[in-house]
Structure formats: C-alpha cells, structure tokens
Amino acid sequence: MTAGRARGSGGRFPASLATPVLLAFAVFIVAPCIMLLVKGLEPTAETGEWPDFTNVLGVFDSKVGQQALNRTIRISLIVTVICLLAGYPVALFIARCGPRWRGLLLAVVIFPFLISAVVRAFGWTVLLGDSGLANKGLIALGLIDRPITLVQNEIGIIVGETHLLMPYMILSLLAVLQRIDPNLKHAAESLGASPVSVFWRIVIPLTLPGLLTGTLLVFSLAMTAFATPFLLGGGRTPILTTLLYDYAFTLFDWRLAASIGIVLLILGILFVTVHRFVSSRGMRSYG
Amino acid sequence: MSDVEVSGVSKRYDDLWAVKRVSFTAPAGSFTSLLGPSGCGKTTTLRLIAGFAALDEGEVRIGGKPVDDLPPWRRNLGVVFQNYALFPFMTVFDNVAFGLRRRKVSRSETASRVAEAIDLVGLPDLAQRYPRQLSGGQQQRVALARALVVRPDVLLLDEPLSNLDAKLRAEMRFELKRIQRETGVTSIFVTHDQEEALTLSDQIVVMNLGTVAGAAPPKAIWEQPESAYVADFLGVENLFPGTVGDGAADDGTVAVSVDDGAAVLHVAADRPPDGTPDRAVVLGIRSEEIAVRRSDGADNASDGPNALDGTVREFTYIGSAVVYQVDCPGLPAPLIATAQEEFPVGARVRLHLPPGAIKLLRPDAPAEGPEDRQ
Ligand SMILES: Nc1ncnc2c1ncn2[C@@H]1O[C@H](COP(=O)(O)OP(=O)(O)OP(=O)(O)O)[C@@H](O)[C@H]1O
Ligand SMILES: [Mg+2]
Numbered sequence: 001m002t003a004g005r006a007r008g009s010g011g012r013f014p015a016s017l018a019t020p021v022l023l024a025f026a027v028f029i030v031a032p033c034i035m036l037l038v039k040g041l042e043p044t045a046e047t048g049e050w051p052d053f054t055n056v057l058g059v060f061d062s063k064v065g066q067q068a069l070n071r072t073i074r075i076s077l078i079v080t081v082i083c084l085l086a087g088y089p090v091a092l093f094i095a096r097c098g099p100r101w102r103g104l105l106l107a108v109v110i111f112p113f114l115i116s117a118v119v120r121a122f123g124w125t126v127l128l129g130d131s132g133l134a135n136k137g138l139i140a141l142g143l144i145d146r147p148i149t150l151v152q153n154e155i156g157i158i159v160g161e162t163h164l165l166m167p168y169m170i171l172s173l174l175a176v177l178q179r180i181d182p183n184l185k186h187a188a189e190s191l192g193a194s195p196v197s198v199f200w201r202i203v204i205p206l207t208l209p210g211l212l213t214g215t216l217l218v219f220s221l222a223m224t225a226f227a228t229p230f231l232l233g234g235g236r237t238p239i240l241t242t243l244l245y246d247y248a249f250t251l252f253d254w255r256l257a258a259s260i261g262i263v264l265l266i267l268g269i270l271f272v273t274v275h276r277f278v279s280s281r282g283m284r285s286y287g
Numbered sequence: 288m289s290d291v292e293v294s295g296v297s298k299r300y301d302d303l304w305a306v307k308r309v310s311f312t313a314p315a316g317s318f319t320s321l322l323g324p325s326g327c328g329k330t331t332t333l334r335l336i337a338g339f340a341a342l343d344e345g346e347v348r349i350g351g352k353p354v355d356d357l358p359p360w361r362r363n364l365g366v367v368f369q370n371y372a373l374f375p376f377m378t379v380f381d382n383v384a385f386g387l388r389r390r391k392v393s394r395s396e397t398a399s400r401v402a403e404a405i406d407l408v409g410l411p412d413l414a415q416r417y418p419r420q421l422s423g424g425q426q427q428r429v430a431l432a433r434a435l436v437v438r439p440d441v442l443l444l445d446e447p448l449s450n451l452d453a454k455l456r457a458e459m460r461f462e463l464k465r466i467q468r469e470t471g472v473t474s475i476f477v478t479h480d481q482e483e484a485l486t487l488s489d490q491i492v493v494m495n496l497g498t499v500a501g502a503a504p505p506k507a508i509w510e511q512p513e514s515a516y517v518a519d520f521l522g523v524e525n526l527f528p529g530t531v532g533d534g535a536a537d538d539g540t541v542a543v544s545v546d547d548g549a550a551v552l553h554v555a556a557d558r559p560p561d562g563t564p565d566r567a568v569v570l571g572i573r574s575e576e577i578a579v580r581r582s583d584g585a586d587n588a589s590d591g592p593n594a595l596d597g598t599v600r601e602f603t604y605i606g607s608a609v610v611y612q613v614d615c616p617g618l619p620a621p622l623i624a625t626a627q628e629e630f631p632v633g634a635r636v637r638l639h640l641p642p643g644a645i646k647l648l649r650p651d652a653p654a655e656g657p658e659d660r661q
Binding site: 181183184186187188189190191192193194197201202205206208 | 334337338339358359360361362363364365366368370372373374375376385386389390433434437
C-alpha cells in the first residue's frame with residue numbers, strides 16, 4: 001500500500017542517501033537467509049545431494065511440528081482479530097479526544113513497549129494464575145466455580161501477545177484516523193447518512209490503509225514472537241519459534257532448527273503476498 | 288423551495304464568539320451571499336445552518352420550520368465545501384449517487400438522476416473516474432452535482448470558487464448562476480470576494496467580527512452602503528471621518544468639514560444617515576468617480592465645489608487605467624483616484640469630487656470592536 005507512494009516520490013530522492021541502510025539490510029537480512037537455507041537444506045546422509053528437503057518437509061510430518069505450525073497460525077490469527085476488534089474502538093476514542101487527553105492516552109497505549117518481556121510475562125503469570133485476579137474475578141462474577149487454567153497454555157500466549165501487539169494496531173489506525181478530513185463526514189451527513197452509516201461507509205473505508213498496515217504488523221509479529229510465548233506458554237504448548245529454540249539450544253540440532261526457520265520464512269512470505277494482493281485490490285482507489 | 292430564516296444565532300468557541308446574534312433571511316429561491324473578511328464567522332454561520340455544530344443562542348428555520356432539533360442528515364440540504372470533500376475511494380458516479388442511495392432511491396432512478404445531475408453541472412463523461420483523477424474545476428462540478436442530485440431544500444456553498452485559478456473562477460461564476468437559475472434552489476454562498484458576491488447574489492449579507500454589518504441587494508449595497516465598514520469592504524477606497532455642518536445650501540448640498548475644518552466638502556444629501564451621533568459621519572468616494580486633471584495653478588472658480596489641488600505621491604498602472612495616490616492639503620490621508628491620463632510622481636494635479644458621488648456613511652459603532660467578541 002505504501003509502495004505506490006514511495007515509487008512516486010522516488011524520483012526526487014537521492015539514492016545515495018538510502019544506500020548505507022540498504023547495504024546494511026542486504027548484509028543483515030539477506031546473508032542470514034542464505035545461511036538459513038544452506039543449513040536447512042543440507043543433506044542428512046553423507047552421500048545426499050544439496051538441496052535436501054527432507055528436514056523441511058519433516059516439520060510437517062512430525063506430530064509436534066505439525067501441532068506447532070497449526071498453533072502458530074491459530075494464535076497469530078486470533079491475536080490479530082482481537083487486536084483489530086478491540087483496538088479499533090480505542091483508536092476511534094483517542095482520535096476524538098482533545099490534544100491533552102490524546103497525549104496521555106497514547107502514553108498508556110505504548111506502555112507495554114516500556115516494560116521488558118520478562119516483567120510483562122511475570123505480571124500476566126500472577127494475574128492469570130489459579131489464585132490470580134482473573135480467576136478470582138470470574139469466580140466472583142459466578143461465571144466459573146473453580147479456577148481455570150489461564151496461563152502456561154494457549155490462552156496465556158494469546159493474552160500476552162495481544163497485550164504486546166495491541167499498540168501496533170492502535171497506532172496504525174490512529175495515524176489514518178487523525179488524517180480524516182472532518183468535512184468528509186459532514187458531507188456524508190448532509191447527504192442523509194446517519195452516524196452508523198457514516199462509520200461503515202466513510203470512516204471504515206478511509207481507515208482501510210491503517211487497518212491493513214496494522215494487521216500486517218500484528219500478524220507477522222505474532223508469528224515470530226518468541227519471549228512472550230516462551231514465558232507464558234509453558235513447555236507443553238510449543239509454537240514454531242519456541243520449538244526452534246528447543247531444537248537449537250537443547251537438542252543442538254541446527255539442521256532441524258534451520259528447517260523450522262525456513263518454514264517461518266515461507267509463512268511470512270506467503271502472508272505478505274496474500275496481504276499485498278488484498279491491499280492492492282482493496283486500495284485501488286486510494287492511488 | 289424553502290426560505291431560510293436565521294434569527295439571533297450565536298456560537299461560542301472556547302474564548303470567543305465565532306458568531307454573535309446573526310440574523311438574516313434568505314427568501315425561497317434566492318441567492319444570498321455571506322461576505323466578509325477571514326475569520327468573521329461565515330463558515331460558522333453555514334455550519335450552524337447545516338447542523339454540523341450546535342448553536343448556543345437563536346434559531347434557524349427552514350421553510351418556516353425550526354430545524355434546531357433535526358440532525359444534519361434529516362435537514363435535506365446540499366453542501367459544497369471549500370475543499371470539495373469528495374469521497375476519495377468512490378468513483379464520480381458513486382460520489383454523486385451517495386445521497387440517493389441513502390434515500391433508498393431505486394437503482395434505475397439513481398442512474399438516471401445521477402446522469403441528469405452530471406449533465407446539469409456540465410461535466411463530461413467521467414463517471415468511472417476517481418476524484419484524484421479530476422482537475423480542480425471538475426472536482427468542483429462533481430461536488431455541486433453530488434449536492435444537487437438529492438434536490439435539497441437549500442444549497443450551502445462555502446467559498447466553492449476560491450481554490451480555482453482566476454479564469455476558471457470567472458467561468459464557474461457564470462456556471463453557478465446558470466445552475467442556480469435552472470434549479471431554483473435557495474442558495475447561501477460564502478465568499479470573501481466582493482466581486483463574486485456582487486455578480487451572483489440577490490442579496491449580500493456583509494459580516495464583521497461575527498456580526499451582520501449590513502444586508503441588501505447588490506445594487507443597493509454598491510450605491511449606498513449601510514456603514515463605513517460595509518463601504519470599505521465593497522471597495523470604496525476613500526473614507527474620511529467628517530462632521531455635517533448646519534443647514535443645507537441652496538444647491539441641495541450640505542457642507543461637511545473634514546479633519547476639524549481643515550477641508551470642507553459639499554455633499555449632495557439632505558441629511559446625515561440615520562443613527563449618526565453628533566452628526567459625525569464618514570465620507571466615502573470611489574477612486575473612479577474622482578476626476579483628475581493637470582493643475583494650472585490658478586484658482587479656477589468655475590471648477591465648482593470640491594476642487595482640490597494635490598501632488599501625485601505614487602501611481603500604479605492596472606491596464607485599464609492608472610491608479611494615483613494624491614496628497615491633498617487638509618485631508619488626513621492621500622486620495623486614491625483613477626484616470627486614463629498619465630502624470631509623473633510629484634506632478635501637481637487638480638481633483639474634482641462630484642457632490643453626487645460622495646456618500647455619507649454611518650460610522651461603525653465602537654461596540655463592534657474585537658474586545659466585544661470575548
Ligand atoms: N472548531 C473551532 N474551534 C475554535 N474556534 C473556531 C472553530 N471554528 C471556528 N473558530 C473560530 O471562529 C472564528 C470564525 O471562524 P469561521 O471559520 O467561521 O471564519 P470564516 O469567516 O469562515 O473565515 P475564512 O474566510 O477564513 O474561512 C475564527 O476566529 C475561528 O478561529
Ligand atoms: Mg471559512
């Protein structure tokens with residue numbers, strides 16, 4: 001969605017200014033990818049030929065790998081949807097606030113960035129534990145009789161990641177919400193659109209760019225998150241990143257670890273491709 | 288068609304009255320202009336009529352019915368914004384059809400009415416384009432079509448021509464006039480351009496610091512502005528405070544002393560304007576009504592009254608004429624006069640101010656100062 005705009009202004013932008021960063025990107029992104037591919041596709045037997053796809057395909061064969069893959073996709077999707085549904089109203093509210101409140105609320109929104117993953121995870125462990133605030137609250141409300149497990153499982157991961165990634169969604173949405181010309185809403189109103197109609201027909205389409213950026217960010221960050229799922233998921237709910245860690249640092253099987261890395265890479269490329277396709281169709285009219 | 292009555296409307300923002308006790312009536316089918324300098328409350332007045340902002344005092348009636356309890360989407364108005372406010376993600380067709388779809392007009396009727404509206408505003412076949420693919424003038428026409436297609440009771444236009452270049456602006460002025468005549472829609476038009484207001488309107492409402500300074504048809508407001516402020520805004524270049532003397536002379540003029548009697552001008556009026564305290568008035572004359580010729584130095588009595596000798600201080604050539612600044616003894620500021628003839632800086636000239644061309648104007652009440660807006 002930003003590609004078109006970047007291309008438009010590229011002509012006046014001196015390429016030399018971008019070279020250092022682009023070079024660094026090449027070295028620090030392309031090189032590890034090549035190393036990853038080399039390692040992951042290394043033949044298992046001495047006689048085998050390069051590339052050998054057995055390890056990568058093996059990720060999908062083994063039960064634990066298959067589960068981790070499914071779990072990773074499932075959790076990432078759930079987190080993205082929650083961030084979208086819960087973040088949109090928050091962004092709308094902040095956009096509508098006066099400048100003083102807006103600053104304060106923004107500070108609250110980006111607060112998760114200011115605490116380390118370990119502290120954040122510890123906080124959630126306390127809150128979501130069997131005798132934590134969450135369970136006590138649910139019991140007090142009469143929704144459950146006995147504490148339920150909210151942490152060291154998928155729920156814990158989802159809660160932790162949602163908390164961590166919500167700011168990305170809110171900030172992406174806020175960026176476009178604040179740029180909406182209020183006259184567009186007035187124009188729609190004067191033409192007979194009720195506030196509900198203005199929201200669905202004017203505000204949502206106008207925030208589509210931010211919505212797409214937000215989902216792209218949240219989904220890819222959810223898929224590649226490590227510390228939060230590692231600390232809140234416990235040992236029994238491996239996702240691709242924690243499985244990769246296990247292979248690399250407990251089994252010291254670098255080939256298997258690299259294979260998972262390749263799977264993650266493929267997933268990422270796949271998602272970005274689908275996302276770009278959807279954006280380019282949805283955003284045709286945005287220029 | 289409906290008339291619009293704005294009575295005693297006020298709107299306060301934080302620490303100032305954006306609009307204070309504004310009243311005027313736009314008769315059904317008429318074209319009314321709100322004219323005034325930047326920040327005088329024109330847009331705010333329009334927003335109050337449209338219902339985009341809640342008024343603090345007063346009442347707006349459309350077609351005789353108070354609309355203060357009606358939200359904007361129930362007022363059946365058409366609004367054209369200064370920046371057009373076209374929906375960027377919709378085609379021209381969808382932009383124009385927006386209001387009809389909200390009114391649940393059938394698909395076939397929508398298509399024909401959109402085509403009709405696009406035709407009315409003189410837009411070529413661009414229905415499938417997006418707003419960003421249109422020129423400013425075309426966007427302007429789409430905005431007009433979008434507002435008119437719903438057959439609004441009232442059309443509100445906020446400086447719709449100010450984003451266009453001079454040539455296009457002149458062209459769109461005629462277009463607006465034609466469209467308004469063809470549709471007969473009651474129109475309220477905001478502008479800070481006196482020429483636009485004069486050429487388009489049936490009535491001009493001049494605003495100053497959130498209040499109405501005068502309201503009259505263009506001809507009346509041009510020939511006899513209500514007050515010095517209105518005259519100033521309508522391009523009366525020469526304005527001097529003066530005091531009306533006793534009694535009328537035999538020739539039907541009154542003597543008005545300028546600057547405590549340093550100069551005396553004769554004005555063809557039988558009495559000072561209403562509401563002038565202590566006979567304090569403002570004299571006004573347009574530059575083109577002052578005759579300029581070379582001074583021969585002699586005191587020629589046959590020049591009649593109001594012949595003043597002066598020195599050219601500066602001149603500018605404007606194509607159709609030359610505009611002079613002339614220093615005249617006895618006047619507090621140089622006179623602005625236009626002539627065909629060319630005189631160099633420093634030339635001695637004789638100016639003649641015809642008694643019939645001088646207007647006696649009501650000075651502006653000091654209560655209308657900015658501090659009153661707080
Ligand atoms: N939303 C607002 N909040 C605070 N002050 C406002 C707001 N809208 C307008 N004002 C103030 O009210 C006054 C009148 O504004 P308004 O926009 O009506 O002027 P205008 O006559 O349309 O001027 P312009 O020709 O520049 O468009 C201005 O002093 C402006 O600063
Ligand atoms: Mg304005």
